[in-house]
Amino acid sequence: MKTGLLMQFVLNGLIIGTLYGMVAMCFVLVYKASRAVNFAQGEFLLVGAWMCWGFMSSLNVPFWAGFLITMVGMTLLGALIQAVVIRPLIGEPVISVIMVTIGLSVVLRGLTLWIFGPEPKSFPGDASGAKVQLMGLNIEAVYLWSTAAAVVGMAAFAWFFKYSRLGLAMRATAFNQQVAQSLGVSIQRIFIVSWAISALVSGVAGVVVGAVNGISPGLTLFGIKVFPAVILGGLDSIAGAVIGGILIGLLENLAQFVDGEYLHWGNLYVVAPFYVLVLVLMLKPYGLFGTKDIERI
Amino acid sequence: MAGIAPRRCGDFRTQYQQEMTWFPSPRSAAFCVLGLALLLLAPLVLKNYGLALLIQIGIFGIAALGLNLVTGFTGQISLGHAAFYGFGAFCSAWLNNTHGVPVLLTIPLAGVLTAIVGLVFGTPAARIKGLYLAIATLAAQVILEDFFNRATWFTGGAAGAHANQPELFGFVFGTDARYFYLVLVALVLLYAFASNLMRTRDGRAMVAVRDHYLAAEIMGIPLTRYRVLAFALASFYAGVAGALMGHYIGFVSTESINILLSVQMLAMIIIGGLGSIMGSLLGAAFMVLMPEAVDTLFHLLSSGAAADKGLVYLKEISIGAVIILFLIFEPEGLAHRWRQIKAWWKLYPFPH
Numbered sequence: 001m002k003t004g005l006l007m008q009f010v011l012n013g014l015i016i017g018t019l020y021g022m023v024a025m026c027f028v029l030v031y032k033a034s035r036a037v038n039f040a041q042g043e044f045l046l047v048g049a050w051m052c053w054g055f056m057s058s059l060n061v062p063f064w065a066g067f068l069i070t071m072v073g074m075t076l077l078g079a080l081i082q083a084v085v086i087r088p089l090i091g092e093p094v095i096s097v098i099m100v101t102i103g104l105s106v107v108l109r110g111l112t113l114w115i116f117g118p119e120p121k122s123f124p125g126d127a128s129g130a131k132v133q134l135m136g137l138n139i140e141a142v143y144l145w146s147t148a149a150a151v152v153g154m155a156a157f158a159w160f161f162k163y164s165r166l167g168l169a170m171r172a173t174a175f176n177q178q179v180a181q182s183l184g185v186s187i188q189r190i191f192i193v194s195w196a197i198s199a200l201v202s203g204v205a206g207v208v209v210g211a212v213n214g215i216s217p218g219l220t221l222f223g224i225k226v227f228p229a230v231i232l233g234g235l236d237s238i239a240g241a242v243i244g245g246i247l248i249g250l251l252e253n254l255a256q257f258v259d260g261e262y263l264h265w266g267n268l269y270v271v272a273p274f275y276v277l278v279l280v281l282m283l284k285p286y287g288l289f290g291t292k293d294i295e296r297i
Numbered sequence: 298m299a300g301i302a303p304r305r306c307g308d309f310r311t312q313y314q315q316e317m318t319w320f321p322s323p324r325s326a327a328f329c330v331l332g333l334a335l336l337l338l339a340p341l342v343l344k345n346y347g348l349a350l351l352i353q354i355g356i357f358g359i360a361a362l363g364l365n366l367v368t369g370f371t372g373q374i375s376l377g378h379a380a381f382y383g384f385g386a387f388c389s390a391w392l393n394n395t396h397g398v399p400v401l402l403t404i405p406l407a408g409v410l411t412a413i414v415g416l417v418f419g420t421p422a423a424r425i426k427g428l429y430l431a432i433a434t435l436a437a438q439v440i441l442e443d444f445f446n447r448a449t450w451f452t453g454g455a456a457g458a459h460a461n462q463p464e465l466f467g468f469v470f471g472t473d474a475r476y477f478y479l480v481l482v483a484l485v486l487l488y489a490f491a492s493n494l495m496r497t498r499d500g501r502a503m504v505a506v507r508d509h510y511l512a513a514e515i516m517g518i519p520l521t522r523y524r525v526l527a528f529a530l531a532s533f534y535a536g537v538a539g540a541l542m543g544h545y546i547g548f549v550s551t552e553s554i555n556i557l558l559s560v561q562m563l564a565m566i567i568i569g570g571l572g573s574i575m576g577s578l579l580g581a582a583f584m585v586l587m588p589e590a591v592d593t594l595f596h597l598l599s600s601g602a603a604a605d606k607g608l609v610y611l612k613e614i615s616i617g618a619v620i621i622l623f624l625i626f627e628p629e630g631l632a633h634r635w636r637q638i639k640a641w642w643k644l645y646p647f648p649h
Contacts, residue, residue: 094431102563103618113610274436277433
């Protein structure tokens with residue numbers, strides 16, 4: 001048993017898991033607010049990362065400026081997508097909403113491939129490679145930064161929903177749209193804001209992951225990995241999404257460890273989350289923290 | 298009006314028997330026969346390029362009809378249809394290559410085996426529905442894709458599998474024209490089966506499950522059985538379509554079986570019309586012809602090979618764009634447009 005290696009994998013799992021949790025959180029946010037399932041979540045990451053890269057390389061601005069412009073740009077993109085594509089489908093069956101976001105993901109992926117090309121690129125002049133020693137384990141400094149960013153993002157989320165007026169209005173909408181509306185909450189605005197926030201946070205996650213691993217179309221894998229995370233945590237629980245994300249990140253890295261050490265199957269870590277997904281759906285469809293759908297006749 | 302059978306200008310059905318006919322009117326039956334006759338003559342007129350397109354339309358029409366059975370008629374979204382399609386293709390090639398079963402037998406056999414696989418992956422439908430089921434089928438796609446890459450004995454791994462040409466008593470379906478007839482026979486049989494199914498108790502039960510599953514269950518329709526049955530049936534169609542495509546191209550690769558293909562099949566039934574048998578074929582035709590149209594337009598507007606790289610992405614974008622546009626502007630699909638045209642003719646000189 002290689003304890004050191006195992007610990008390294010566990011740590012990697014925690015780090016990548018917090019990022020999964022962050023993206024899963026956005027997914028759940030949109031689902032809770034507007035009952036829309038966003039299959040284009042992974043593409044939001046990709047667009048955010050490319051947007052930041054594009055601003056930095058074309059305008060020659062430093063990283064923080066590119067990051068800020070990207071945040072503004074992603075917010076606008078999210079709002080625009082909701083207003084143009086999602087709003088006409090309010091009240092349509094679930095398949096229409098799913099399909100429209102799938103269509104959106106295909107368009108966004110095609111567009112980024114067209115504009116930026118399929119080759120992976122890294123951010124100009126970033127400080128990757130610097131390593132930090134922590135309890136005898138090697139950690140790349142960017143990983144620590146990314147985890148810090150994710151934790152800050154989650155804390156901001158928690159504060160937003162607990163104390164801000166808009167956050168409370170969003171929770172009210174998620175709880176009961178009619179009641180929220182009768183209390184003066186503009187549902188339409190809430191929908192727009194939820195998409196904008198979701199795009200914003202996903203874009204930030206995209207930039208963070210892009211800074212660590214380089215930007216490539218592979219970023220969209222995050223969008224697919226979100227599903228095991230949210231199903232495990234429960235589709236309508238934000239805390240569940242975070243925990244599910246961390247668990248999936250851990251599971252993935254443990255699968256990689258077991259695979260590399262004992263099984264030698266190749267890419268077990270890619271599929272392992274999906275076996276878990278199927279198991280969860282069969283045994284406990286509403287996840288760890290999701291509310292159970294009760295049907296009354 | 299001499300010589301022309303009078304047009305019917307409304308619904309004059311007085312008995313259930315008349316509701317149950319295959320064709321709503323003798324005229325539509327005549328149209329169908331005429332269309333079939335035209336298709337039978339098509340290889341005399343069309344060159345290889347046109348025939349290849351028709352073959353693709355036919356094969357994807359079969360796959361799309363299967364998906365429509367599970368998604369359009371039973372109301373369960375399947376994001377893993379391409380995986381079943383791929384399983385059929387590999388299965389047929391494998392049966393023929395390693396066990397020497399003649400190809401004409403392996404095609405339906407592949408359909409049956411795929412149906413069994415679909416049954417396994419359809420079992421979550423017993424408990425979950427809607428969005429949860431869509432995610433479960435997404436998992437099926439990922440797991441099956443991984444299986445294809447891993448099981449080299451079955452699929453040839455990354456190298457892919459070789460698929461022989463079908464043969465009957467020494468008559469090889471080697472040319473496009475011959476293969477076209479093979480696909481046409483399969484298409485007619487499977488479409489006839491599906492439209493017949495929709496007239497039976499089972500078919501109507503499936504529609505009832507889609508429309509209001511609680512009401513259906515109260516009326517004594519076993520939900521689980523029909524949900525899983527729909528999955529098996531859809532997988533059968535997908536398997537046959539995949540096998541036909543594999544033996545047509547002569548080669549099955551793991552790369553072509555990806556989630557984009559699943560999305561394309563969903564796009565076919567959305568564009569054609571959910572819950573419409575003819576719509577499946579219309580949607581397949583649209584999705585096969587659209588990239589060709591994009592291709593032609595692109596080459597008209599830009600000359601030079603340097604821009605060719607953009608073309609691949611442009612085709613992909615156009616797939617996503619038509620899905621979005623159809624969902625926003627014509628959610629009922631081409632079949633609905635067709636019905637509107639027919640309704641307009643029915644009442645022709647008078648606007649209402």
